[in-house]
Amino acid sequence: MLTLLAAAALLSGCGKQRDDPAPPRVEAQAGQLPAESSTIVVPVSADLAALERGLNQETPRVLWTIDQHRDRCVAAKKIDLGIGKVKVLPDLGCRLVGQVTRGAIRLSGKGERLDLVMPVSAAITAQNVGGVLSKTATGSAVVRATGRLGIVGDWQPTAKLDIAYDWREEPGVDVAGQRVTFTSRADAKLKGIVRKLERDLPRQLAKLHLRDQIAQLWPQGFTSIELSKRNPPAWLRVTPRALGFGGYRVEGRTLRLTLAAEALTETFVGQRPPDPPVTPLPAPTRVGDRAGLRFSVPVLANYATLEPVVERTLRKLAARRISVTGVGPVDVAFGKVTVYATQGGRLAVGVRAKVTPRAVGSASTSGEAWLTAVPYNDPGSQLVRARDVQLVAHTDSAALDLLIRLLGEAQVQRAVALALQHDFRGDYAEVLGKAQRAIGARQQGDFFLSTDVTSVENGRLQVTGAGLFLPVRAQGTAEIAYRPR
Known part of the structure; x- marks a missing residue:
């Protein structure tokens, strides 16, 4: 008897391994955000x-x-x-x-x-x-x-x-x-x-002491500016590379001499990067015509925000009644949904459910089964959709077979794909707002940095371990003025 129990336990363990088809979890980080070349305007004003x-x-x-x-x-x-x-x-x-x-x-x-x-x-x-x-x-x-x-x-x-x-x-x-x-x-x-x-x-x-002002300003430009504290934490590192005379303008009774600082602007996700090493003040040079501030902003939607949306969508589907091919109408009580990144740029979606066929004498089946899907966005769009929804694997367990057949139904897979939709516009506006506030008006020693984001465009969605990652490229203007405190 003991031998039979041990054999049963061993077989049970083997069956459990086969009946746990959860896809491997990957902790991939976001790809490197592109470094940009920016031009920061540095006006020096003189009273006529x-x-x-x-x-x-x-x-x-x-x-x-x-x-x-x-x-x-x-x-x-x-x-x-x-x-x-x-x-x-x-x-x-x-x-x-x-x-x-x-x-x-x-x-x-x-x-x-x-x-x-x-x-x-x-x-x-x-x-x-x-x-x-x-x-x-x-x-x-x-x-x-x-x-x-x-x-x-x-x-x-x-x-x-x-x-x-x-x-x-x-x-x-x-x-x-x-x-x-x-x-x-x-x-x-x-x-x-x-x-x-x-x-x-x-x-x-x-007598404006132009060189003295520039000599004070130049080393303060080598810095890292916090774009956001979380979700994800991000930093903008600025490395000035050249400084040129951008002309002058007479505005009323003010003469504005304009300098243009060309700088490398890099976005880092995670911990604050070290400040770049300060280089000596260069001689005036010609600065490129591509004036403006350019930098990337990371926008992240963590998977915890997607899970309750999938749960609600499936429960609404269950309320309208579901029919499983070869079984007929079933009653389904959907439970917890788990979403994470898996291999191949796909999302793994685990669904717990209790399925009860309506046929008289049918037994209920409870457990968890898995789907995967590919999230994507169209060029320039902040709306993320899901496609290519697939079952991970079949099982030889009769207990889970009904649940897997349920998730194989087209109406269920469509519901999951729909639930995985995510509109980044809210995240987009929030992150850009944080970035604008972080660098929009900033006193740095005796110099005041002011920026204005005038346009944004987003890139291709990335599936990362931390969440759905949407790189956003921002453009605008930046100006540094001498304002002694």
Whole structure:
């Protein structure tokens, strides 16, 4: 008797192994998220009023003075008597005394145009003309310049001014019926003033201490920023690689010099990655035209969220009554559903149930049987569906055969496939919201990082050990401004 019991127990154990067709569980991690190349805008602002004050302080009010004798202020006058010209008025000498002054230098502009305007006034007296007369000449001119700014060398600003001026009123007097002008002398002096303005404007821009600001900013860019704390934890690591001058714009009374930092942006799932090593501040270089922030955001739906959905769907199906081929109508009480990742990018779905045929005298069958399915999403879609629902295996156990036949029914498999649908839009919005809040407005030392996610697109679904993983690629803008605390 003991021998028979032992044999029965052994056979029972062997049968249990055959009747436990649970697919192998895999703990695959998410694939590597792609590294992106991003461009982060770094504006440096200057108040035009401050630049104006600097130029006005550097440029003297009296541009030049004159005090000299001229032997020929008025040329000799001759008359034609028909037989020749006779000089009736000799060359008249004089002493020229006066000065040329400027008004306030004004800066303005719009977009990439920086305009400089400087009014000029002249007052020159021709004294003792011919030893008798004295007359004062006045004149006014406007110096106009259009600026072109740049960055060269060791982050030093440069300026190229296209300058023109015109005399609204040329300085001159009428003496003995002749017009005496002093424009040519004033022109020679104005050219020197123009060259001085072209030298002074970069010096004023240099007072922004652009290189000092950049030298403080550069090492703070080598960092990792937390995108989400859980489900899954994710980090954005930023590695600056190049820095270039992106131009300037005049906005109202503000001059904005724009730098563009090109950086490698990588997303890591799990623990915080080590910060990248800081490299020395590079010389200004040309940065690519692909402006904008680019990074990946992982969106994860764990399997615990799918299990109750499958349970509810199957119970609703049971309430409408199910018929099993070769058995007829059955009553089914569905129990716990288990979902996890298995081999081949598939989901394993274990279903516990009690099946009772309605035929008189039929016995109930209880147990757990398994299906697998392939979850997928269409390109750009956040809706996950399931296809290719399959039974894992048949069994030689009569006790479980009815349950397996139940799960083989098309209506049950359709219900399971439908229940495995998952719309990532809610997860999508939540994770992107967390990422936006994490990096949207962030004080880093004396610098303030602000970002705005403007568009997102998702990739192909991945089946991982932790859950259904949907990689999302986000694009937007990023700006770092100097804001001392």
